[in-house]
Amino acid sequence: MNLNSPLFDKIRAKPQVQQQPAATTQMRCDQPGCNLAGEFRAPMGRDREGQYFCFCMEHVREYNNSYNYFKGMTDDDVAKYQKEASIGHRPTWSMGVKRGQKGFREEGFDSAEVADPLGVFRAREFARKAKTQVKPKIGVAAVKALATMDLEETADPPTIRARYKELVKRLHPDANGGDRSREEKLREIIHAYKHLRSVKLA
Structure with a gap:
């Protein structure tokens, strides 16, 4: 294959042209009387965050050696600042202080x-x-005893006692002309009532 064919000239990529870096204006050192380039930034200090001096190497070293962020602050102010720095200088309050306000x-x-x-x-x-x-559970046996007396699980002691008296009068042979066909049911009611009394529900 002939790579020098004129057909390949049309599809060859253009050679990359190296771009020249944009000309930058050189800042002079901020130290009075210095004519060297200010290539190195140094922070201006407290209450001027985000602002910088531009110094040459010699003067930025001098500035850094003498730099003190807390200059002019009392010891109490420095301690307060350090304490607030631990929480990112955000407002805080004690637990429960905001209670009682709207919401x-x-x-x-x-x-x-x-x-x-x-x-x-x-x-x-x-x-x-x-x-x-939620009420405490009363147990399976107590639930069965209440069901035997045809009562709900939520029945209170006076209701249980009243229901027991009613069933005994209705099922007792003396109330049925001596008929003993309901004695088995009566025994179940008496047994259920005794259990409810033993667990202090009646």
């Missing part, structure tokens, strides 16, 4: 004061209320 309640954050389109705070509030309203 806060004594027990914590008040979700009613905040727009909650996704229901995040409502769900949390519902879970908190549900947790406080």
Whole structure:
């Protein structure tokens, strides 16, 4: 293959032209009376952050050796500055200080004061209320005893006692003309009531 063909001249990439660096204006040293180039930056100091002097090598060394950011500050001011620097000079407050202000309640954050389109705070509030309203479990045997007496798990002692008296009067043979067909059910009611009393539910 002839690489010197005129056909290749049309598709050859143009040679890269080295670009000349843009001319930069040389700054003079900021030290009075010095005519050398100020190639090295040095910070101007406190309350002038982001501003710099431009010195030559000799004068930037002199400046750095004598530089003191805290010059003119008392020892108390320096200690205060160092303490605030540990938190990035941001305002802080003690735990619980902001309570009682709008959007806060004594027990914590008040979700009613905040727009909650996704229901995040409502769900949390519902879970908190549900947790406080949960009653301790009464056990499987007690649940069965209550079911035997046809009562809910939430029945209180007066309700259990009233229900027991009602069932005994209804199922006792003396109340049924001597009919003993309901004695088995009566025994179950008595046994269930005894268990509820033993676990202090009746």
